[in-house]
Amino acid sequence: MRDWFVKWEKTIVIIIVVLFTAGIVWWSIAAYLGASKAKATSNKPSKDNAVAIITKDGTELDYPYWIMDYEVNDEVSQMRQQYTSYGQKLDPVFDELMLSYTAAKQLFDIKVIEYYAENNGLMPTDKEVEEAFDKYIDDQIAKLKENPDNWKKYLDYYKSEDNLRNLIKANYKNAYKTQFILDRVKNSVSNISKEEGLKYLKDNFNDLKSKYEEVKAQHILVSDEATANKIMEMIKNKEITFEDAAKKYSKDTSNATSGGELGWFKHNTMVKEFEDASFNATVGELVGPVKTNYGYHIIRVQDKKVFNKPEDIMDKYPEIYSEIEKTLKNDKFVSWLKEYKEKEKLGLNFLDEDLKAYDEYNELSKSKDENKIREYISSIEKIVFDNGELAVDASANEMALYINATNLLKSILSERLDKFTKYLTLKDDVDENILKLGIDEINKKYDEISAKMKNVSGEEYTKLLKERFKYEDARDFLNLKNELKGYTDEEIVKGKTELQKELDELKSKRIKVLDELFAEYPSSTKTIDYYYQEAPEKPEVALKYSENKINTYKQYLKYIDANAMFQYFGQQLREISFNLNRVAFSKASTETRIEALETLIDFNDTFSQDKFSKIGYLEEIKKLDPKYPGIDKMIADAEKEYQESKNATTTEATTTNK
Numbered sequence: 001m002r003d004w005f006v007k008w009e010k011t012i013v014i015i016i017v018v019l020f021t022a023g024i025v026w027w028s029i030a031a032y033l034g035a036s037k038a039k040a041t042s043n044k045p046s047k048d049n050a051v052a053i054i055t056k057d058g059t060e061l062d063y064p065y066w067i068m069d070y071e072v073n074d075e076v077s078q079m080r081q082q083y084t085s086y087g088q089k090l091d092p093v094f095d096e097l098m099l100s101y102t103a104a105k106q107l108f109d110i111k112v113i114e115y116y117a118e119n120n121g122l123m124p125t126d127k128e129v130e131e132a133f134d135k136y137i138d139d140q141i142a143k144l145k146e147n148p149d150n151w152k153k154y155l156d157y158y159k160s161e162d163n164l165r166n167l168i169k170a171n172y173k174n175a176y177k178t179q180f181i182l183d184r185v186k187n188s189v190s191n192i193s194k195e196e197g198l199k200y201l202k203d204n205f206n207d208l209k210s211k212y213e214e215v216k217a218q219h220i221l222v223s224d225e226a227t228a229n230k231i232m233e234m235i236k237n238k239e240i241t242f243e244d245a246a247k248k249y250s251k252d253t254s255n256a257t258s259g260g261e262l263g264w265f266k267h268n269t270m271v272k273e274f275e276d277a278s279f280n281a282t283v284g285e286l287v288g289p290v291k292t293n294y295g296y297h298i299i300r301v302q303d304k305k306v307f308n309k310p311e312d313i314m315d316k317y318p319e320i321y322s323e324i325e326k327t328l329k330n331d332k333f334v335s336w337l338k339e340y341k342e343k344e345k346l347g348l349n350f351l352d353e354d355l356k357a358y359d360e361y362n363e364l365s366k367s368k369d370e371n372k373i374r375e376y377i378s379s380i381e382k383i384v385f386d387n388g389e390l391a392v393d394a395s396a397n398e399m400a401l402y403i404n405a406t407n408l409l410k411s412i413l414s415e416r417l418d419k420f421t422k423y424l425t426l427k428d429d430v431d432e433n434i435l436k437l438g439i440d441e442i443n444k445k446y447d448e449i450s451a452k453m454k455n456v457s458g459e460e461y462t463k464l465l466k467e468r469f470k471y472e473d474a475r476d477f478l479n480l481k482n483e484l485k486g487y488t489d490e491e492i493v494k495g496k497t498e499l500q501k502e503l504d505e506l507k508s509k510r511i512k513v514l515d516e517l518f519a520e521y522p523s524s525t526k527t528i529d530y531y532y533q534e535a536p537e538k539p540e541v542a543l544k545y546s547e548n549k550i551n552t553y554k555q556y557l558k559y560i561d562a563n564a565m566f567q568y569f570g571q572q573l574r575e576i577s578f579n580l581n582r583v584a585f586s587k588a589s590t591e592t593r594i595e596a597l598e599t600l601i602d603f604n605d606t607f608s609q610d611k612f613s614k615i616g617y618l619e620e621i622k623k624l625d626p627k628y629p630g631i632d633k634m635i636a637d638a639e640k641e642y643q644e645s646k647n648a649t650t651t652e653a654t655t656t657n658k
Helices: 002-020 030-040 069-085 096-119 126-144 148-158 161-189 194-203 205-212 225-236 242-249 272-280 310-316 318-343 353-367 370-384 396-429 439-453 458-483 489-520 525-534 539-556 562-584 590-608 611-624 631-657
Strands: 050-056 066-068 214-222 261-266 286-292 295-305 346-350
Touching: 050 069, 050 096, 066 069, 066 096, 069 096, 096 161, 096 318, 096 346, 096 353, 096 396, 126 148, 126 161, 148 161, 161 318, 194 205, 194 310, 194 318, 205 261, 205 310, 214 225, 214 242, 214 272, 225 242, 225 286, 225 295, 242 295, 272 286, 272 295, 310 318, 318 346, 346 353, 353 370, 353 396, 370 396, 396 458, 396 489, 439 458, 489 525, 489 539, 525 539, 539 562, 539 590, 562 590, 590 611, 611 631
Parallel strands: none
Antiparallel strands: 050 066, 050 346, 214 261, 214 295, 286 295
16 A cells, blocks of 8 residues: 555645545636744744745835745745646756745735735634635545545545645645635725626637637538538438448547547637638528548537627636636736735845845846846856956855846847947948938848749749849848947947947856856756856857757657657757767867767767767777776677668668669
8 A cells, every 4th residue: 555655645635636626717826835834942032033024105014015035945845846747847056046036026925915904894703714724624525535546545545534634734724824815905905896897708708718618519521522512412311421431531630539529629620611611500490511632521510608698608618717817807906906916015024135136136137127237247256256257155146146147148149249240241242322312212122032932933033032132231231320320330330349348248258157056057958058158168158058948859759759849850960979079079088988978978868879880989988998898898899780771771771772
C-alpha cells in the first residue's frame, strides 16, 4: 500500500490541492495557508521579520497589514511547485527575486481585500469560517468517495476518515478563510446585474457567437458529386442508414467506422464551406453535397447551439452565460481592486532592499524612461563595482538586477544606433529624384510596383524588385529623417560614434558581471544566454549555450522526427554544430574541448546520424586523452557502424538501379 502511495503521491497531493483550493481566482492564495503555522509560533510579530508594509496616505499600517518573510517564502514555495508540475525550470539567478517580488505583490492584494472586509463589515467570525469549512470538507470528501477503490486506498493510508479531515483542516483552514473573505468581498463589489450582462452580450454579440456557438454533426466524404448524390438518395429512401453509409463509403477513415461522427465543433475549426453548411443546416436533415478541397461531403447535423439574438445566450444557454458572467465578475473585481487601492491611497513600502530595488526596476521596465534607467544603473553600479572591478561582496540578486537594468539601456541605445547607422547609409545611397516625390507618392509607387510583381517572373520580376528597393529606401529615409528631426547630420555622425563607444563600455561591464554569475551558477540558462550574446567567442560559454539549445530541441523530438528537425530548425541546428566544432578544435582547455566533442557526438547521434564525423570526433578525443575510458572500442564500434551504413546505402542504390 505504501508503494502505491509513493507512486501516486504527487497525483494525490495535486488532487487534494485542486479540491481544497477550488474557486481561487487570478492569483495564488493556496500558499497563504502556510502563514497559519508561522503565526501560531509567533504571538508578537516583529517588524524585523517583515519584508514590506502596507501604507495608507503614506503612513504605515499596523499588523496584520505587514507582509512577513515567512508568508513570502510559503508563496514562493507554492509557485515553485506549480512551475515544476508544468515541467518548467526556474532560473537560479534571474527568477528567484522575481518570484519573491511577485509573491509580495500578490500578498499585498490579498491583504488589501482583507482591509476592505474589516472596514466594511464583511470580515467573517471564526464560527462562520468553521461551519463553512466543515461543509466544504464534507462536499469534497463525498467527491472522493465517488471512486470506492481510491477511497479505500486513502483510508488505508490515513487509517481513518477523521485523520484525513484533521489533516485537511490543519493545512487548509487559513487558505479557506482567505478564500471565504475574498468571495464575500467579490460578491459585494463585483456582482453583474442583468442589465450589465445583457449590455455586454449586445456589445460583443458577434465575438460571442464565434466563441461559443457550436454544432454537433456527422458526415460522409466521397470523391465525386455523383457518388454523393447517389448515397444521399439511398439514405433518404431508407435503403441504408447514415451510419452504415459512412462505414461503407466515407473516405474519412478517422470517423467512418463510428458513423461519421465529428462531435461538437465551433466556428473556425472546419473549412469554410463545411462550416457554413453545418451552421445553416436544420437539425436532423441531410445537407449536401458540399464541395471542399477534401471532396464532397454529406452532412447531418445532430444538434446545435446557436444564438439569433443576445437574449438567447442568457435565456436558452444558462451554462454559457454563467461562464461569461464569471469572467465579467472577475474583470470587474480586478478593476475594483485597482481603483480601491488608488482611491484609498494604499501603497506598499518595501523594507527588504532587494525587493525594493526590484520594484524600482519593474517600474522602469514599464516606463522605459532613459534618464531614470541611467540613474538606476548608476546607483547599482556603486554596489556591484569597486574601482571598475566587480565588488567582492556583490550578491547574485544585485548582479542580476544590474544585468536586467542594462538590458533596458542596451535595447534603447542599440535601437538608436541602428537608426543613426541606417540614416547615414541611406543618405548617401537614396535616389534624390524619388525623394522629391514626397512620402505619399512614394508609397503609391511602391504599391503599384508590388502589384505588378505578382503577375511577372524572371528578369522582369528582378527588374521590378530592384526598382521597388529604391522606393523602399526612399520611404525608410524620409521616415527616419522625420524621427530624427531633432538632430543635425553632424550630430548623428558624432552620436553614432558615441553610442558605439558607450555600448562597448557597457558590454565590458556586463561581461565582468556575467563572468562571475557564470562561474557561480553554471546552470543558469539566462546567464548563459546573456553571456553568449555579449561574448560568443568564449569557448566555455559557447559550449554551455549549445548544450542548452540541444536539450531544448530534443524536446521537439517528441512531436517530429530528426529529419524534420532540419526542415524547421536547420539554421539553428547548423549554428549549434558550428559552435561546437569551433570549441572542439580551439585552444580551449582539454576538458572543455573533450566536452564539446562528446556533445558533438550526442548531437550527431540525435539529429544527423553522421557516422563518418563521429569517427573523427572520437579520434580527436583520443588525441586529447589517450587514456579516455573505452575510447578504442568506441572508435572500433563507430567504424563498424559507418561501414554498415555505407554498405546499406550501396545495396539500396544497386536495388533501385535494377
